[in-house]
Amino acid sequence: MSVLKASQTKGIERMTLVRYIKASAKEGETDSVGYAKCAAVKQIFSPAQEEQLAEHIKLLDSKFYGLSKEKSQKLAYDFASQNNLTVPKSWTRDQKAGVDWFRAFVRRNALSIRTPEATSLARQAGFNRPAVEGYFEKLGSALDRFKFTPQRIYNLDETGVTTVQKPRRVVSSKGKRQVGATSSQERGELSTLCCCVNAGGNHIPPFFIFPRVHMKDSFLNGVPPGTKGVAVKTGYMNGEIFAEQYLPFFISHTHCTVDDPILLILDNHSSHISLKVVEICKNAGIVLLTLPPHTSHKLQPLDRSVYGPLKAYYYRALDDWMRTNAGAFVSIHHVGQLAARAFVLSMTPANIQAGFRASGIYPFNRNIFTDDEFQPAEVTDQPMEDPNSAGVEPPSTPINLAPGTPSTSTSAVISIPHAQTSGVEKVTTLTKPIISVTPEQILPLLKARARKPSNRRKVKCAILTDTPEKNELENAQKQKEKKTRKKKSSVR
Template structure:
């Protein structure tokens, strides 16, 4: 048997109204044959209908009796309850997919001990044929839902909408506003890439393409304002550029203005420009005020914007958060046709200019074409009407529109609720009391339930153990509200709201000043810590000699014949320096810093007069090189003249230690040096010297005082372009521990 049966004949298809009319004519005294001929009804059908009505004494349905009820899985009452639960979930934006509906029907039948086909048990879900027939019987259909954020689903509730209409009525009564003084403002984004429309092509083709300007385009923001009489002011364009130029507006609607931001989005500065443009176009003043309805984006409610509006007679009324899809006239009836006409204009431009791409400079001209077609009085006035703004209608939205917000509704604490089950529009309340996750009641299998439960002749139906669909798949449960401040609809130009903005801005400025002060203190502490750490390291890692002790380094330790004389001179010199240090300040002694590069050894020098030995820490004499002592003085090479192209050793101080790097000077600017840095390679040259190479994007500006040594010009390995970037220095740099 086919899924949808098509009648072969017209028998038993007489409308019930025609049969009732025929019966009344017969009751007036006319014959059955005459009435049947006049109303084009079968004589025997009318006769049979009259006989049944006389016997039963009640209304009889003409035609064949329904025989399919005997083969249905659920009776009419259970199917109705299942359908109502599915509709309730869909109304709360938690609808079920076709697969979930079939699984729910299977569990619904099992929990109520209803006989089901073997295919249901095998697949653990209801059959597809049953699902199609179920949709037809219960007036259901499969739809692709529109993605709606949780914020929009819950914020559009009766309380928030009521506050908005309260503020709207207050403003309209206070200023006696006429429809041509009521404006709505909103932004929309247009890109340089259009959305292709449907095209006609060969049937059966798997993939169809259409040329677009690019894969991802640039966004240009268009800000529009319309009033309740159907008029619109010239739009404002916000371009994704750092600097705005007047030629950006070529081809735009007459009177348009423009601005530029880095992202192409509206910000506080751009909105101030729009407010000045809006004030010029509407010719408003404190004696001739206008109402501007807009969303509560942070760029719209800045203190400067509110002050500008109040000084020029613009009353700013904000919409509740996340409700613009319902309360914004531009969103409801204007921007969709605007985008449609804009896409059509882009398609036409691409066909006219097949070898060019659309840039932001063509956007104003394309918007101009769409603006004239979409900003019609019919579209604009329809937007104000369907949102209830003008004509004023606070009851424009039915109860079904508030169903998704019932997830966050709470009962009045002064009126304790007897049940937490959510009352939804269209839900059935004629059923017996069901045990759900949200209801307090007896157990679903208890025999003390309401005796007026659905009766059925179906085998296996447990009347006393009935389980409802809501008990199997409950409605979404309410959760605790988050304890945070909520934004609501406000009249921003009222004095209390303006004072609140001033207080909030002062708090932000104080907070930023405190933050900047703490940041400066941290930088000063960090600089002082770096200076002290560097000084501490030098004191711990160096050997300090006075100017008179420099002669010690010249003592030839390998000459044993002069040891006695050297020891005597050493002791004499040491005693003199000790006395001098007690009389003069240590700062008067010229210091010299020598960084030893090899492990220190104690060399004992004694004299012939058996004086006490003096232990002097010196470098290892086996590898002693007088050139090392001379090169150690090069720590102050940073004071020498530096120019572009010089190689230097630069010191970077970390948190716990400092590091040395080799840099190529690119520019010298007073006390600052721009350098490009090299890194030590893991490989070495044939003679064992380290190889240094440039690291990509390793550049920076350093203070001149961080330069430790100026190096001689290195030798390039050469040979290939890659080896040209590798250097070997002709001097020893091991003691610098260069990274």
């Protein structure tokens, strides 16, 4: 304690333990116990093993099958026990790693506990490299053929607007058991809002579909100039409304012709790909390009940067209306003016252009998506070498080896670093047999089995206004009409 006493007699502020250890090392007290030496003795995994564990957890997360905190602790315990490593008694008692170790493990390996966004299996499997590459091939060929400028590249999509808002976070008393917020109704009415934007950052007026049999002028109170609305009992877009109502509305605002065509990118919903729609587009100079199934969350500009802000502004407008009109109910008579406020705030050139840039449409970038973004689809990838194969091999079962069980692995060298003394690191080298079980063997990566073959017609990315695709639609419609006539004749 000579250093501590000297500091006290000289009136220097009280030294912390870290300063005391450093000062002791300078004075040659090499036998003192330092933090590095304690950590080396008590560490459970070697740096290589810990990195292997962290990488496996990150890989599971990249495939959308991430582990919870408890599952990660359980995996760490199994990894340690099956590799014959010494673990604290609390690990053995609880059959999982300790809270303190896990907190430090997360900090050391740049991990965090986050709430994932729910992603459907169809979207997970649909966004795969072959589908995306095929889409960019179609898009690139259309851009090369017609030399579209940014103002002639459009994206169209529908979204729902309801009469019930999603509550925002509010300030409340700390420790309060339940926090409430006033809502218009238990279950609201859903209307459809159809938006269309171009790569230049502009948009055309919105198009509303209200869930009513008859259209009323009051539905469009306070909407932006040029807005159009129709009434459909379901409140959803259908093939008839799209072909007879929306397309003429769209053509009148874009001024497209056969001599001055435009590119229209949209999803492959059944209302968008009928033969009647294709004929109207072909005669009006609209090159119709559909997205691959279940990829709009990545490939559609409106979904990437516009509809998120639009929904946030719409719910905020609904909330403000409820506060201003206490005790009143929001009906579809108010939807138009509330959506108009959100439309103006979200349809900015910066937002629109960011969506086209993020989806690789303009500027054209077929390599916009990284390998990590395709990893979730690898779970459902199927082998291509045997098309008649009934399925794929099931994933390997976890290896449950009891501590001390011998393995065929060779001896390994374990290096344990100790406290540094006089600038030289002391390393104790031990050679002993270990069980080399990897985290992937304990918790294998998931792999889906092959699905049974289906006679259902597969929807794919296509330029529908090209002659081969148009002929295919004509043949499909003739077959459908033939089946309908045959069914009616059998009933008679």
